[in-house]
Amino acid sequence: MQSAPDHIAALSSLTDVKGLIRDDDKASYLTEWRKRWLGESPLLLAPGTTQEVARIVSYCHQHDIGITPQGGNTGLVGGQMPHGEILISLKRLRQIREVSPLNNAMTVEAGVTLAEAQGVAKEADRLFPLSIGAEGTCQIGGVISTNAGGVNVIRYGNTRDLVLGLEAVMPNGEIWHGLKALRKDNTGYDLKHLLIGAEGTLGIVTAATLKLFPQPREMATAFAALPTAQAAVDLMALMQDRTGGLATSFELMSQQLINLVSTQFANLKSPLNSRAPWYALMEFSAGTPGGLRGIIEDGLSAAFERGLLLDATIAENETQAEQLWQLRHNAAPAMASDPASAVKCDISVPIHHIPTFLQRADEVVKAHTEHGRIIAFGHMGDGNIHYDVLGPEGADQSTFEAGRPALQRAIHDVVASLDGSISAEHGIGVLKRDELKMRKSPTEMAMMQAIKQALDPKGIMNPGKLL
Template sequence: MTADLIGRLREVVGPAGVLSDPADLAGYLSDWRNAYTGTAAAVVRPGSTEEVAGVVARCSEAGVVVVPQGGNTGLCGGAVPDSSGRQVVLSLTRMRRIRDLDAANQTVTVEAGAVLRSVQEAAAAAGLLFPLSLGAEGSCTIGGNLATNAGGTGVLRYGTMRDLTLGLEVVLPDGRIWNGLRGLRKDNTGYDLKQVFIGAEGTLGVITAAVLKLFPAVRSRATAWAALPDPQAAVDLIGVLRELAGDRLTGLELMSRRSVEFVLRHSAGARDPFGDPHPWYALVELSDTLPVAGLDAVIESALGEAFERGVVLDAVVASSSAQAAALWGLREGISVAQNHEGPSLKHDVSVPISRIPAFVERTDRALEAAVPGIRIVTYGHIGDGNLHYNLSKPVGGDDDEFRARAGALARVIYDSTCAFDGSISAEHGLGQSKREIVADYKDSHELDLMRGLKQLFDPRGLMNPGKVLPGL
């Protein structure tokens, strides 16, 4: 990239908005796990949609690749530049404004760099709820959430970002601005273009703002921890809870004993809710907009019914917000705790809820045959069919040898996922980590249609190439 383009970019965003010194670039060139690292000619930090458009237009004129980046908390390398040193990282973290909150319409309009937690807080200050919740909510941005169609713990009741988004503002690859910031629940005027950009990981354009749905604030909750004999019991528990709690069922998380053991071993202050270990656990949350909704009685009744049916072996209901937080801490601490056990091969898959028990049984058996003693860490959002199916080396195993098996072990999991009509990416996206392998698990006609969209929107391949689409 020429010094002339650097100068032209500085004209758009100001001298402080372009970083080119290697010491200033470091934080933008790797993902948070240091699993993916690249280089870049510069990092550009625009402060408005117009500045984004100016940057993209000038890069387009010069034939320079743009890599959009938000909070950089992704797990698949989707926001990391390649190793050429010729790409421009477009960081949206300066664009943090809450542009509008319409309480009557129950919408909030936010810029792409707004941190998820700040959007949650803005909604709460208005007596409303933005329900997306995930582990990185203190640092991930709305633009990244949209780019990967984030899900989190509330999908069972509220859906993914696709379901939570009414309108978008997008800078197209040639620098034009598409203003689709409409807060309408009904708009039947042709193609729903926002859905093209949600989940596209910045390969079709740069999302700069969004109109998001809000909901009535939650004023009461009930949280419980249940011991289960097997994954089939978790599926049966969903049925009992839906039968007795209806749409007050907000979250249902499944965890294997091994995943909980890792948290108990490595997370300070973590305590086992039961005296004896059990094979599987479920974390259940009910919520209601009424301040006094009798949810403890509802959850106790549902768990009692599940116990009578042989679904639940034991259960405890949190009696305070601190106890509820401690139970959620057991679930949310799994990913970090696993890292203390050596290399963690992480997989994010989904299968139909009814097929989860058979999927787990078959996949566990295949992995154990491939690597005797492998430690399988299974947990996730069973209420929407999403499992984080992570792998740790056998006790005493060699780190490098285990990492060398990563591709083969991923094939075992993905082959099984495909056999059960599932998806090899439930909520983390494809990025660069699954870009090539997806061709083996996605219908070829579907991939052709996706390539057609890429050619239509970005014929020169300047928007985040090397991500999502195999061969591009």
Template sequence: MADISPSTVADLKHLAGEKAVVDGTDAAPLLTEWRGRWKGKAPLVLAPGSADEVAAIMAFCHANRVPVVPQGGNTGLVGGQVPQGDVLLSTTRLSAIRDVDPEGFTLSAEAGVPLQTLQETAAAHGRLFPLSIGSEGSCRLGGILSTNAGGVHVIRYGNMRDLVLGIEVVLPDGRLWSGMNRLRKNNTGYDLKHLFIGGEGTLGIVTAAVLRLFPQPVDRATAFLALPSPAAAVDLLSFAQERSGGALSAFELMTDRTVDLILHHFPDLPRPLDTTAPAYVLLEFEAGRKGELTTLVHSLLSDALERSWIIDGTVAQNTRQAEGLWSLRHRASEAMKKDPSFCVKCDISVPIRAVPPFLEAADRAVDQAVPGARVIAFGHMGDGNIHYDILGPEGGDDKVWRARAGEIEHLVHDVVAAHEGSISAEHGIGLLKREELPTRKPDTEIDLMRTIKAALDPHGLMNPGKLL
């Protein structure tokens, strides 16, 4: 924990200016992870209003050896945004849309712009910014860059790393690097932006970015399907990609227990199907012209039914029905938060073909370790990213269950390793997986990461104690 003197805090307040200082009831929500798993502490919370102000703050902090934790919308799930006695720097006031270029299919925005605002701004110009995640109303550009967020449309558009052309970064010593180029091709050395995308704020503070936009789809088809098993989902996914010619934009897997939990905590949501099944898939197709999808989707689902890959299904007849199906999927995290049991969250990825055997092996391991534990598995089947979350047994002692969280996470991660997967697909490492990371990566890779960290942040001031 940092030891920052009162005089240093006073000097930093004066430098930042009154508008940038966040205190009292406004600061309190920024110090606690939204599920309450981590409660942080900070001698000062600052929300600068420009990249130049961020640079001035970081130059002071570098000179005075003051550690800084950057924070976006505080929606992270691994504790990466929680200060531990460090200065907290919120990017919420970096909220400008700097430029939209519809002809060049780019949008330039500052780090504090909410994801939903990015989507709406692109749509207002007849373009699409495709990243979509459950927290899109509150998460912000800087946060989704620093965690390399993925979401539901990675299968067609890629994750955040694929959607960025250029970035602007304040380095740990206060230098401002403006790499805000809009070029699709720029082979002039190391592509430095990728050091900061996914870097969890440990190498610098992203203050703005140039994002890729896409044509706005004219037609969408959304379907909710009941499947006999997750294994059938693998066959269906491959079939849908082949038959749709790239039109498949989302393919979300949910187990029966996941759907039941969501409907239990959100009873106003309609059950999409009367049929119950071990697994469900929510899939969506996009096209640039009206009328292209109707025949394709019905033919595809008819053939899949004949092959016994699906048991039952429904296709949304209008936008309202499609939004209802997506609302069911996006309520998964909220449903777990509403449950009285603590939730052990494992954000993992495995090769797509390994998803069914991973689920089977992990379920068996969890049940053997804690009989009655409730696995809530759902996620982005199209890229092998499964949110494998576990609630304690109903009526069990939640304190005992919480105490075993680390043990359960390691157990699941052992199964992930056995299936050649990753212990973090899109949430990052933060505090939660920091100690485990070196045991899951080759020594050479960890050494390279430490070398980069030491080169850019030799005093360890950026988001200390996170990731490494």
């Protein structure tokens, strides 16, 4: 039987010197960005090739050593933090293997950041449409493993809809060469979907073939003040009807969120004079230039006449559009900068149930906490609301803190009553692991356990996460 130091020496010899993360660099890998989770690990490796990843995983499989894969460390549910496992960072797998504009596909390795992947597509006059606030840091392997959503889902789908093929190192160390670039392949179970959204529990993604789209030739970004959440739902339906489904984003933000962002970032303000309970940030894109702005103006006028909006503006240029997006992109950093304790719910319900969800959840919050601050925002076009409750401003957080689990559960009960999901896009990780068992049926849990057991019978891949 080998001792732990023997294993560390043997594993270290399976990568080159650049693949050994030095002691003075370890903290950034072992600290979640909000410092909500601190990890611990006997060894942090950053292998440089898929073959090196395979050799390391094979050794771990042989010796029952747990592994936590890590991408950009931007995950929000703690899945990327090791708790005694070795950490494998994919940051050195950075090759762009192929870009095929004719097949509208590109193959990139797992450590390429999302922003870099978008840039590679743009250079080929194509669009890789996945876009999230963390895109400068999160990596392709991470977005695939969390099935990231983001701001363009209404038009292009989640990450799951954007992956054609995968290469992955399976828990026994074998490499699965699944980098197909096909849009049709009905040859039995579609195995890539097991790894997408698996949060590193079924294998390590090392490369992916991703779908590309034509670059839009005209974009229009609008910001509107709305009287009610129901008006937001109706406005989205109206604008989609008027444009024939040209919306790429439809983000909902409450006045409380705008206030919080403006307090934390003094240069970010609503461009409208009117104050309203809700705001919508909408983006539309068209393949041919010329007519989009006019269609959006007509749609917003019709919405105004129907009482669906109080005021609205359309960005005149890219700089103005970017300023509008900064309000939305800084929601998570603004929340993180507030010192109060928080309940954070990343939920989805069918779009037409959003007003009911917001009303019932607000009632639940009022029943649980006297001065909790409700901050609701999110990708409304996908039925996805980030419903957060911050503890009372400046006051002692202990009472709020003690009631946090009960409050979260009560909000999730509202979600369940509307047939929704308690994790729309951030995943389960360690944060929602206990609740998953309560919310999934025994049949669903048994199916997920059976898949885990079949692919990773020794349970070495990201133990303690998801299941």
